[in-house]
Amino acid sequence: MHTTIIDTETVQQNSKHLDWRIIDCRFSLADTEKGRLAYQTSHLPNAVYAHLDEDLSASIIPGQTGRHPMPTPETAAQTFSNWGIDGRVQVVVYDDNVGQVASRLWWMLRWLGHDHVAVMDGGWERWQKEERSETADVPTIARRTFTPQVRYHTFTDVNHVDSVKKDPSYRLVDARAAARFRGEVEPIDPVAGHIPGAVCGAFEDNIGPDGLMKSQKGLRDRFRRVIGDVDISHVICYCGSGVSACHNLLALLHAGLGDAKLYPGSWSEWITD
Numbered sequence: 001m002h003t004t005i006i007d008t009e010t011v012q013q014n015s016k017h018l019d020w021r022i023i024d025c026r027f028s029l030a031d032t033e034k035g036r037l038a039y040q041t042s043h044l045p046n047a048v049y050a051h052l053d054e055d056l057s058a059s060i061i062p063g064q065t066g067r068h069p070m071p072t073p074e075t076a077a078q079t080f081s082n083w084g085i086d087g088r089v090q091v092v093v094y095d096d097n098v099g100q101v102a103s104r105l106w107w108m109l110r111w112l113g114h115d116h117v118a119v120m121d122g123g124w125e126r127w128q129k130e131e132r133s134e135t136a137d138v139p140t141i142a143r144r145t146f147t148p149q150v151r152y153h154t155f156t157d158v159n160h161v162d163s164v165k166k167d168p169s170y171r172l173v174d175a176r177a178a179a180r181f182r183g184e185v186e187p188i189d190p191v192a193g194h195i196p197g198a199v200c201g202a203f204e205d206n207i208g209p210d211g212l213m214k215s216q217k218g219l220r221d222r223f224r225r226v227i228g229d230v231d232i233s234h235v236i237c238y239c240g241s242g243v244s245a246c247h248n249l250l251a252l253l254h255a256g257l258g259d260a261k262l263y264p265g266s267w268s269e270w271i272t273d
Contacts, residue, residue: 002090002118004254005213011092011120012132015045019088021141022047025056025095025102026124029188035095042134044094044127048083048141052101052243055079056108066269067188067241068104070155073112077148080109086144087114094120094127098207103246107262113149119250121212155262156236158269164236165197171230172198173260175239175248176267188240191271195238201226203239203247219255235260242266 002010014020024047026035032053039049050056057068058075071079085091091109093102099119109117120127128134164170174194179185181200186192194200205222208214214222227235232252239245242264252260 001116002092003115004118004250005121006092006118007121008127008130008132011044014090015133017090020046020090020092021083021085022092022094023050023083023102023105024048024124025050025052025093025105026097027052027095027101035101038096040136042136045133045135045137046139047094048139050083050093050105052104056101056104063272064269065272066265066267068243069269070108070242070264073148073150076108076112077146080112080114080146081143082141084141084144085109085114085146087116087147089116089144091117092120093117094123096124098204098211098247099123099213099250100203100244100247103250104243107154107246107249111151111154111262112146113151114146123211126211153233153261154259155264158263158265158273161195161236161238161263161270164234165195167197169230170197170234170236171227172263173201173226173235173237173245173248174198174267175201175203175237175245177202177204180240189268189271194267195270198238199226201237201248203244203251206247206251213251213254216255219251220257223252223255223257232258232260236263237261238263238266238270240266241268 028034095102183192237245
């Protein structure tokens with residue numbers, strides 16, 4: 001069972017396995033159709049496509065939700081069922097941005113009780129660099145039944161974040177780049193800055209110069225500098241809209257530090273109040 005990171009060779013060896021599901025999560029905030037068009041041009045064999053806005057998010061409610069609100073467990077379960085996922089299936093997710101969007105789907109499956117899911121290390125760029133097989137064919141997937149089992153300990157809401165934001169026994173970790181965290185730039189949201197009491201833990205720092213996830217020791221050292229000696233159950237990850245924060249959750253688990261919590265609404269929800 002692969003539960004955090006998986007290498008490209010293992011993915012290729014199992015790409016035709018009936019109990020493996022490969023999901024392409026390429027997406028661009030600047031051009032929301034770019035990922036789908038890229039998938040239609042070329043993708044991993046037997047991969048299906050997941051659109052961040054349509055498949056991995058609910059509809060935005062202006063003034064109430066963040067930019068990528070989480071779908072209900074029932075809606076997500078229907079999507080996963082349509083992709084042919086049940087309790088027996090090993091899921092592999094990838095994108096073209098070091099796993100930023102793929103980690104959102106990784107977290108969603110774990111949120112609903114499915115541990116057999118891993119992010120392909122190096123993503124689409126690594127796959128192409130290694131000249132592995134590609135196709136434009138869209139696979140025909142037989143529907144299976146995904147039964148959600150919500151893990152309530154994996155996430156928290158704005159009220160809880162507000163109540164612990166200055167508590168030294170908690171740590172809020174912002175996954176956005178340092179300049180956005182400091183409020184020097186804000187290319188997406190109408191308000192710049194960060195949640196009071198938070199620390200910056202940019203998700204890109206989980207990746208080494210080779211484009212792969214850093215070693216488990218490297219990740220442990222990084223996050224000990226970010227979270228100190230705070231218990232992992234008191235670590236809350238957020239970002240702009242609950243997407244790149246999942247990359248930190250992935251890295252923390254891969255490092256052997258355990259399951260932190262996601263604040264799904266993140267900064268874009270926080271600033272609606």
